[in-house]
Amino acid sequence: METISVALGSRSYPIHIGASLIARSELYAAHLGPAAAVVTNSVVAPLYLGAVRAALERAGARVIEVLVPDGEQAKQWSTLDRVLDALLAARLGRDATIVALGGGVVGDLAGFAAAIYQRGVHFIQVPTTLLAQVDSSVGGKTAINHARGKNMIGAFHQPLTVISDVATLDSLPERELRSGLAEVIKHGAALDQPFFDWLESHIERLLARERDALIHAVRRSCELKAAVVAEDERETGRRALLNLGHTFGHAIEAATGFGPWLHGEAVAAGMVMAAELSARAGLLARPDAKRISALISRAGLPIRAPQLARERWHELISLDKKSAAGRVRFVLLDAIGRASLRADVDPRLVDETIAAAA
């Protein structure tokens, strides 16, 4: 087992990465109150809920289970309300702990429930998808979607610990594994050229789920993300760099109604667009933009966006949370491993990028 720390002063927390961790009672024990609510979905529950429940009970907690539907559609108020209702019906107090067992949707939803239940209770992440292990379980972002935009309603609420068990990735559908790789590639492309190089030479082993390769990819992703989060927890600056590909990606998800495109697939196509825009702006060398789309393609991820009207793109992009003073800000690349946030992007270059994307 490897352990990384997210350094946030009194709210610092450990991320444990390894195989067969979810049943290890001692990883939960220090972070548990008298009661725990495990929030999970109907796909994950039959696979891992028993082991997690047993570990929590061995650690001395009364355990309740809250099942939510599978898929992005669960990230909406009506589902959140059902979770909150279950917590209240079970008389959970402010000393309870909410455990998210599942992928990014479960983590975002359960984390937001933990953020607002009785004005905030303790929270543990047990991510069971690659996307959640390398990205969404780390850093405290929680949210639900709104008809007008993804993740528009949420909170920063850090977990007390993250337990990333790569053995749970054995059960992950191929398409979701690839979706998670999009965020792994993002970490290399935005922040760490040597890691990007490593991914170019290990992408097939990752697709084959070789455990050592997975552990390395999860660990390095978490290290990179943890360093950024420690510096800028609430995304007033540097943390926005982790959104490489997300401005375009969120627009794709919103335009297609959240679901048909997996988040990582939308981010993959969005990253290709961000690299293209970076090249058109004269920041990124053309061959490096090509390396990015080539690696994304080798990971089995889309490099083209769906066909959308130019006006629709702009409408969706303008809702981006990185907007400041009415201006859209884009995460662009100066080089592989070196992202920067730009508010001064020529709108004509954005139009050209949109026109070339589908």
Add this chain to the structure above:
Amino acid sequence: METISVALGSRSYPIHIGASLIARSELYAAHLGPAAAVVTNSVVAPLYLGAVRAALERAGARVIEVLVPDGEQAKQWSTLDRVLDALLAARLGRDATIVALGGGVVGDLAGFAAAIYQRGVHFIQVPTTLLAQVDSSVGGKTAINHARGKNMIGAFHQPLTVISDVATLDSLPERELRSGLAEVIKHGAALDQPFFDWLESHIERLLARERDALIHAVRRSCELKAAVVAEDERETGRRALLNLGHTFGHAIEAATGFGPWLHGEAVAAGMVMAAELSARAGLLARPDAKRISALISRAGLPIRAPQLARERWHELISLDKKSAAGRVRFVLLDAIGRASLRADVDPRLVDETIAAAA
């Protein structure tokens, strides 16, 4: 104008108290982004929205208005969702400021919207009821209600400033003025015996809305509350003392469906019960319990609770957010001005208090 500071490190903020403050542009200016959304209700809007809007515009902000219904019923998800939808429809970014103009309901609702809109935006409180000026606008508690309990869903989200204009109290209905006095009396009874003494000799002047008396009552209440909040922002200890009368009071509000009893009326009857329980537990001298109910009565507030079955009382009380490890904790009085949190209350004394309350 008098100014008090709530000392919370980098999140410290000033509370301005005086007459005719809402039109003073400079009080908002330092805390404004490029856009501001004023959340208010249909009763307050015709009286004060024009002045606040003009002040914000003079300070350079684009202003949008969001009207919500009057009354406690507005503290629910469907209203919150309409506020969030209006913010998104107006394309407000993370650099926007939400301004709550109104009483406790508007403040709690708008504050919670500010806490969760795009994971948190800036927030200014402009309380226009006595209850909001002496209590709910200070300390960062925001929430909506849930069918299973009041304020069960919410967040701690501190404002950037509070602008308490006692001139706005001239338009306050008599019954709401009295409801606010319940929280003023609570501050004296729980934390400051000299202030309680002052209230005994000034209650008629407060009911007559003498401006100097109101300013003193608001200022002293804010000072007392600010000191407690600075010490224990997230209510892990001492802050719970501000809930004197609230465990019983919330039960009364929940049992009667949130609305028929104003919050302050329920807290008033709840304080009488808390004093009674304190006396039965041998903590508070009988004459002091009588002083409390006498002052509450002189303020025109109820000293008797509605008739409820014993089981219903216990069911509602057990949902209290102060519960820890399944035990209800009561705020009791050792003396006037000296409250303490007790987890060891004999259930028979609670039953006797309930039986004597209606």
